[in-house]
Amino acid sequence: MKHKWLIPWFFLAPALGTLLLFFFLPVLASLLMSFSDFDIYALGNLSRARWNGLENYGRLLHDPLFWKALGNTVYFVLAGGPLTILAALLAAIGLNSRQLMLRDWFRLGYFTPVITSLVAVAVVWRYLYHPRFGLFNYLLSFAGVGPVNWLGDPVWAMPALILLAVWKNFGYYMMIFLAGLQTIPDYLYEAARLDGAGWWGQFRHVTLPQLAPTTFFVTLMTIIGYFQFFAEPYVMTQGGPVNSTLSVVFYLYQQGFRWWRMGYASSIAFMLFFIIFLLAMLQMAARRRQEAA
């Protein structure tokens, strides 16, 4: 074999070629587009696009709708993230208990929402949230609460979407927590018991510290995932009422694919990237400090 060095490249070519063409070059193209006024006219004739430097970004920073979308997204991340992680952790602790019977069935049940299509379950939940006929208001009426106009009230629309997201996603992180819990050695709990630690003490001084790496990973994934929420408002509220559920990706979609302001939309995409990148870095730094301490 004369050209032995070629063999790995032959194996790599389809994957790297595809990634280059449909991932790496588009990232660069998107960056370039974000410095242009690429719009519906340029869509028909590329030469209509003009460079406009940082104008898109400048406009973005003064665009009240973008700030609204960013605020909503941060709300979604800050409320939905911890709730999801909490639900996942509680479910995992329950599932990990030796006292629990039919554990596999519980696990399967809790996990089911994860594998379903977000669009399909968002459609289902839209009816569950119906102010007059919906199941949620019916159940709340027993507690003397309501009726809440879930998706029609700017105050409640976002909590409604957050609840859906928590329900849809907690099972995924539950699995990761469960795996983490199973790696905690028994002798740590025994030692804590000997020291007189009760259930809460064991949880605080053994479970939580031992789960720290898992929690870090899960937090990072939730933040990145939730920052990109889109299908929930698309199906349930169309971003309303009065833009109370407009998300960054929804705004990007509207600007780029409804109004064809692709230059402007690209700048939104890069802001999103920048924020996610920053958060990932912050999280990493915090983790490193924690480990060093």
Added chain:
Amino acid sequence: MSARNDGIAPRTKRGAATGEGGLTAFRRRHGRLMARIGLHTLMLLGLAVTLLPFWWMVMASFMPGGEASTFPPRFWPSRWSTEHYATLWERLQIGRFFLNSLILAGGVTLVSLLVNSLAGYAFAKFAFRGRKAIFSLLLTSLVIPGQVTMLPVFLMLKQMGLLNSYFGIIIPGMASIFGIFLIRQYLQGVPDSLIEAARIDGAGELRIYWTIILPLAKPILVTLALFTFMGTWNDFLWPLIVLNRQEMYTLPVAIANLMGEHAPDPELMMAGAVVTILPILLLFLALQKYYIQGILMGGLKE
């Protein structure tokens, strides 16, 4: 319900085998039993809340028209009706959307499995210049959200005339960094001697890949296939953008679109949701072991 009865059953068994005796032992056992009942009650409550939306979805899809919009809400159809499934099939082309979803999910899965396994094999088992650099570049770029590439890829596909075609979804989905990563991790555990022995026997490189590597990688390939299939089936934003002619819609896009015209028909919409969810649920039930392995191996998501 049966789970709860089972939860109480051990009491009699243990009560019969009382060895310790005495009031303290009784109290301790009693407390433990209460904790156990409490745990099961909470877990069942959580399960009920988790499954309630699915229950209502299935029941409402079989209700006669209008019954899902009554107060108080019904948890059971007064009469089992399949009219909404019939409407979806006969008037609303759900068969076509189902087929689109199937072709796209199957197509992306097959092609990406081939492409990713080739690359994963190269990264795991060949020494070449730039291997480390390229691999870490790939891993680093995982932090780039997909929305960044959406606009230019859309323009490229438009230029190539691939909008509203299956290839518009399949071609950009051919390679995935996570897929390459997973396969590489897995194949690193395969001993080099197997490959060397085959080379000495005069087997060609492609033959080694096909007859030795692929069969060895079967568990990870099943896991990856499952993730890819389910991810593509459930995907929404990208097919929404690339497939905007009705006959090309996938199920999620079609359902979201139906919601516009048929919002007042919850029974019909629920039937649509069932059709979208059921195939994936069955697939998952059949292969859940592999799916869970996938979560734990890379924490990879969809």
